[in-house]
Amino acid sequence: MAERQEIIKAVELAGVVGAGGAGFPTHVKLAARCDVVIANAAECEPLLANNQELLKYSADAVIDGLNLAMEATGAQKGIVAIKKKYRESLAAIEKEIQKEPRISIFLLDDFYPAGDEHVLVYDVLGRKIPEAGIPIDVNTVVQNVETLYNISRAVKHIAVTDKYVTVSGAVKNPVTVNVPLGTPFKKLLEMAGGTMVRDFLLFDGGPMMGKTASMDSTVTKTTSGLLAIPAGTHPWLSKKINLHVQIIRARSACCQCRECTELCPRRLLGHALEPHRIMRAVANGISDVTALKTALICSECGLCEIACPMGLSPRAINVEIKKTMQQKGIKYDKTPALAQMKERAWRKFPAKKLLTRIGMDEYAANHAALMQTKIEVDEVTLPLKQHAGVPAYPTVQEGQKVEKGDIIGRIPEGKLGANLHASIGGIVARIGPDYITISNR
Ligand code: SF4
Ligand code: SF4
Structure with a gap:
């Protein structure tokens, strides 16, 4: 296994950030020392299935990432916290940890918000994070499972270029896709067969904590879901508050x-x-x-x-x-x-009662399974800031040819942030004040 400093450096170079929250740069989190790393597989926002689908097919990489995170932080224990009801994902993890004596599973009940770090750390370890505190205050690091997957890839010199996203809500065929960063939301909706209602809001994230987005917005390192939220439902009304x-x-x-x-x-x-x-x-x-x-x-x-x-x-x-x-x-x-x-x-x-109370229960009937066919995207627009900290600055010029995985944005020395990489091969078509567009049309 790689040494502590090698892991942290590889994660920094690959531009890994927290995939399930505010996009905090992972190399900074891994530089802390703790005794437990929790893999957060709670996925408590209704309708989202991106973590479940990732675990079903890539539990090996997630567990590898958990081992690397434990190595980097000095943790002696790793715990995968997952809801009991995610049976297939749970089976995949159980299989992977058979020969991992330091890693165990904690089964969560089906409630909201089971994945909130304060709630999770208390339920899993009985440790109370102070008010306004973070898990490291109680000797714990929490990483979303897709972040762990990206840590595993980073150590193999694969940069963060793709994202698992659930497309659900009032769409014809709810689906989870693994797409290049910068993929337009419009294209994601097409992959789900389009919407079933005329009046809706697009949410980047879950129905409870997601943010409204436009058709022109694109997938970032923290996009977990794209939901079509119909007019009149609770999440829709909550965004109309004056x-x-x-x-x-x-x-x-x-x-x-x-x-x-x-x-x-x-x-x-x-x-x-x-x-x-x-x-x-x-x-x-x-x-x-x-x-x-x-x-x-x-x-x-x-x-x-x-x-x-x-x-x-x-x-x-x-x-x-x-x-x-x-x-x-x-x-x-x-x-x-x-x-x-x-x-x-x-x-x-x-969670079930929550779905009913927010008026979205009818959209939960079809699980958003992972699309198995390869997805081709011919143009991506990558915001220079898709993480906590300062924006990256472009290291490429318009007209330059790039390959998937090439670095296109860096963080100024000594600042908090994450590198940015080309998510498809092509030509740098446009560089704006806060984005880079790559096209292979
Ligand atoms: S949003 Fe409301 S319920 Fe949730 S933490 Fe804040 S005050 Fe409490
Ligand atoms: S009326 Fe609403 S906001 Fe006021 S105390 Fe009751 S629940 Fe809270």
């Missing part, structure tokens, strides 16, 4: 029933976050600064919206408060969380 109206409604309609707080997964873990208090503070003209500051530890999971009988969105208010506080440089100090609430045992929100 903040000004929400604040007026917080004043007039919030009855302080506390339903949002009772269901908040961070609150149930013992965090100080109480969305009903934030709503009260907003309604009262922003006087309870202590309550408002707790918006900074909100994960934006959206369960409070599901819980609210008045149709309010504490999440949207929290997002706005966070933005304002971050602009003012206000931070939330890492604070040990209190003991988990005993109610947590029966308040974990079942």
Whole structure:
């Protein structure tokens, strides 16, 4: 097996970032020391199947990546955290770890948000990450399974050029595809047979935490799903929220029933976050600064919206408060969380119930299996920033010929970020202020 520094260097060169979240550069995460690495295979956002499909066919590479991550961080233990119900993926992992005494499996129940790092680390290890903290604060590193797959490839000198993406929601044939980074969303929808409704929003990510996107957007290193969200469903309505109206409604309609707080997964873990208090503070003209500051530890999971009988969105208010506080440089100090609430045992929100509550259950009937045919893409547009940190700068020029895997963007020395590589072979057709387009038409 490669040495620690070799692994970290290879991962940095290959441009590996967290594939399941904010795109934090993986080489930085691997430079930490810890005693456990958790492979996050919870895939808790409804309708997504990209992690399950990857595991079914490439569990060997994921387990290899887990071993490499353990080697880099000095961890003695690796744990694959996966939902019991993902039977085929689970069987593939079980087969792969037969000769891996340091790696075990932790079976998760089917609830949302089982994959939230605070929730996951507590459920798997019983370790409580402090409020505003990260897993390394409790001697743990968590990596999404596709990130581990990319670590395995990086050590074999294969750069991150492709992404597993589930195309689902109101589409004719839900499917998971492995496509070059920069593939237009329009093309992904075609692969799923097009949409079944006329009025919809496109989501980059899951229905609960995904972001709205346009047909012209393209696949990045953090795109896990592309969903067609029909008008009138909860995720669609949640993107139509007008903040000004929400604040007026917080004043007039919030009855302080506390339903949002009772269901908040961070609150149930013992965090100080109480969305009903934030709503009260907003309604009262922003006087309870202590309550408002707790918006900074909100994960934006959206369960409070599901819980609210008045149709309010504490999440949207929290997002706005966070933005304002971050602009003012206000931070939330890492604070040990209190003991988990005993109610947590029966308040974990079942994934099936969530699908019904958000009005998307009819779209979950067909599993988005992996498309087995090779996918040809003749033009890709790659944003220079698809990771946490600073954008990459182009290292190529318009008209230059590139091969798949060639480096086309680098990070300035000493800055946080990730290298960018050509995801198809062709000619550099355009370089914009924040993107590079490669074409082989
Ligand atoms: S979005 Fe709502 S439920 Fe989720 S962590 Fe934030 S306050 Fe809690
Ligand atoms: S659930 Fe809705 S009405 Fe009840 S306290 Fe929370 S925001 Fe207010």
